[in-house]
Amino acid sequence: MDFDRGLIGGSALLMVLSLLHERDMYGYEIIKELEERSKNVFRFKEGTLYPVLHRMENMSYVKSYRKEAENGKERKYYSITAAGEKQLQEEKQKWHSFAVSVNMVIGGNAYGLQGV
Amino acid sequence: MGCREYKYTEEVLKYVRFKYDRIDIRQELNEHIEDMLEFAPEMNEEETEAYIRENMGDAEALGKELDKEHKPLLGWIWRISRAMAMVIAVLCIPTVINMALLSVYTAHNVIVGYDGWRSKEGIEYTVETNIKGKIDDIYILVDGVDKYENGKMVLKYKTIHNPFGKSAGWTFSFGNFYDEFGTRYYGGGGSGGGYVSYQVADINDFNPDAQKLIIDYNYNGRIFYAEIPLEWEAVK
Amino acid sequence: MSRKKATICYIIFIIVVGFLFMKFSGRYFTPEQVLHANELGLHYGPSEKVLLKYKGKDSNMLVIGKVDDRTLSVIPVKRSLFVLWKLESGGIPGCVPMRYEDDRVVGNYSSNYEVVYGLTDLENAERVKFYVEHKNNDMPDFEKRGIYEADVDEDGFFYMPLEKVDEESWYYVIEMAVYDENGRELYKTEW
Numbered sequence: 001m002d003f004d005r006g007l008i009g010g011s012a013l014l015m016v017l018s019l020l021h022e023r024d025m026y027g028y029e030i031i032k033e034l035e036e037r038s039k040n041v042f043r044f045k046e047g048t049l050y051p052v053l054h055r056m057e058n059m060s061y062v063k064s065y066r067k068e069a070e071n072g073k074e075r076k077y078y079s080i081t082a083a084g085e086k087q088l089q090e091e092k093q094k095w096h097s098f099a100v101s102v103n104m105v106i107g108g109n110a111y112g113l114q115g116v
Numbered sequence: 117m118g119c120r121e122y123k124y125t126e127e128v129l130k131y132v133r134f135k136y137d138r139i140d141i142r143q144e145l146n147e148h149i150e151d152m153l154e155f156a157p158e159m160n161e162e163e164t165e166a167y168i169r170e171n172m173g174d175a176e177a178l179g180k181e182l183d184k185e186h187k188p189l190l191g192w193i194w195r196i197s198r199a200m201a202m203v204i205a206v207l208c209i210p211t212v213i214n215m216a217l218l219s220v221y222t223a224h225n226v227i228v229g230y231d232g233w234r235s236k237e238g239i240e241y242t243v244e245t246n247i248k249g250k251i252d253d254i255y256i257l258v259d260g261v262d263k264y265e266n267g268k269m270v271l272k273y274k275t276i277h278n279p280f281g282k283s284a285g286w287t288f289s290f291g292n293f294y295d296e297f298g299t300r301y302y303g304g305g306g307s308g309g310g311y312v313s314y315q316v317a318d319i320n321d322f323n324p325d326a327q328k329l330i331i332d333y334n335y336n337g338r339i340f341y342a343e344i345p346l347e348w349e350a351v352k
Numbered sequence: 353m354s355r356k357k358a359t360i361c362y363i364i365f366i367i368v369v370g371f372l373f374m375k376f377s378g379r380y381f382t383p384e385q386v387l388h389a390n391e392l393g394l395h396y397g398p399s400e401k402v403l404l405k406y407k408g409k410d411s412n413m414l415v416i417g418k419v420d421d422r423t424l425s426v427i428p429v430k431r432s433l434f435v436l437w438k439l440e441s442g443g444i445p446g447c448v449p450m451r452y453e454d455d456r457v458v459g460n461y462s463s464n465y466e467v468v469y470g471l472t473d474l475e476n477a478e479r480v481k482f483y484v485e486h487k488n489n490d491m492p493d494f495e496k497r498g499i500y501e502a503d504v505d506e507d508g509f510f511y512m513p514l515e516k517v518d519e520e521s522w523y524y525v526i527e528m529a530v531y532d533e534n535g536r537e538l539y540k541t542e543w
Contacts, residue, residue, distance in 0.1 A: 027144060028151040045173025046152065047128070050144065051181035058185055060354045071151075076144050194355050197362035204370050207433065211377040252392045283392030284378055284439065336396035336419075336447065 012052045014091040017080060020062060021088055026075035053078055061087050122149055124168045124175055131179025134191040141182060222310030230272045233316040238264045241348035249340045253281030254288045258342060261329060271317040279311060290333060293319055295326035379436040386429040386437050387415045396447040399425045403509045406467055412440055418507055421473045424448045468525060469511040474539060476532035477504045482512060483527035494524060
């Protein structure tokens with residue numbers, strides 16, 4: 001299945017923050033990580049990541065800095081802030097509630113949902 | 117580091133109105149494209165641009181989304197306020213240095229006290245007072261009078277200038293003194309600068325029979341009146 | 353830090369540090385503020401009205417205020433940092449009581465700006481005439497420079513700029529006379 005959407009969607013924030021929670025990354029790295037983890041279900045128009053990142057920085061959820069990447073070239077890295085961590089928890093909660101509600105509608109009692 | 121320009125990026129940037137942020141965005145997008153092209157097959161320029169467009173998404177849409185996060189109004193206010201802050205910081209330097217020196221001088225005044233302005237040698241008697249007053253933004257505390265063996269009298273008083281008041285900082289001194297008979301004496305003497313100034317006024321040939329030293333300042337609506345009963349106490 | 357937060361920080365900095373900077377470096381937004389601050393600093397006034405802001409050379413300005421019917425407040429100011437004002441160093445007339453004889457008030461002369469100014473409380477005074485002499489080091493004695501006239505305004509204030517003959521000369525006002533609207537002499541004096 002190919003979801004050919006942009007990242008301009010509600011779950012973008014959750015997924016990107018979640019990745020940055022693990023470690024600092026730069027844009028291309030984030031895209032590749034998303035593709036890999038979703039087993040290529042999510043394949044985005046890669047440019048759409050950047051408005052998301054810039055908005056997160058405006059809201060102080062992430063900070064950016066330049067650093068040398070593993071390929072030897074300098075890249076703009078993003079790191080999550082304390083406010084970002086807090087927002088990540090909130091987004092996780094919202095996602096969980098959302099998922100639970102949908103599953104209750106379609107199958108009753110948190111159908112198919114394992115501890116998130 | 118993106119010496120190469122990509123038509124795609126330039127088209128995106130057309131929609132970013134705040135021009136000062138374009139440099140950074142250009143670099144970030146071009147670096148992404150660079151990474152993306154590394155594992156792409158060999159292509160000519162036309163094919164490359166098409167490949168980029170296919171993977172990155174619509175340039176106009178991206179440009180407009182980015183523009184939302186780089187609003188020119190905030191950008192300009194940020195640039196202007198940053199410039200103004202830097203200008204003020206630089207302008208402050210001489211003033212800060214001046215204030216620091218003035219503060220050191222003030223501290224020195226406070227530590228040395230009246231001893232910096234009059235010799236303790238030969239003081240026979242003294243009388244302490246605790247008279248307070250205010251003229252505009254200057255607080256005046258009269259601390260007392262010293263009398264020397266040779267009859268000279270020295271009035272000691274502090275003036276404290278409130279730097280946050282409306283007035284500019286001029287030092288204030290008393291010039292005239294009286295006894296209870298109405299005789300006027302001129303007294304000048306040493307004083308300091310700084311926010312706190314210890315001042316002494318030498319009063320010569322004061323009537324030895326007079327029992328009071330009177331300060332009667334009354335000019336332009338400012339009044340400071342004090343009577344100091346000369347109840348001498350021997351020193352030492 | 354997000355740009356919005358940084359901007360707020362800068363603005364707070366500008367306001368707080370800017371205020372402190374102006375306070376401690378004796379700078380003000382208008383010449384009138386310089387006038388009033390120095391009046392209080394010199395312990396007179398403040399003026400109830402500003403009578404004159406006379407522009408001298410090089411962005412200097414003489415500010416004259418009316419303290420009361422017999423007293424002028426004269427403070428020289430100058431521009432600082434293009435948009436601010438501060439006290440000009442040098443001689444500061446400050447509180448200038450108009451010399452009065454027979455309860456009349458006459459005039460005074462400022463040499464910074466080559467302006468003669470004065471105050472009169474004569475009721476019908478409309479015009480003032482000055483008789484001026486000048487001298488420089490090459491001249492043996494004062495020579496007549498000319499007769500200058502000025503109008504008296506509703507506050508009793510008058511002023512007259514004197515153009516300098518040359519850089520070396522200085523001026524001396526010999527005589528001053530006050531007239532009413534019909535040209536009748538109300539008062540005449542001599543220094």
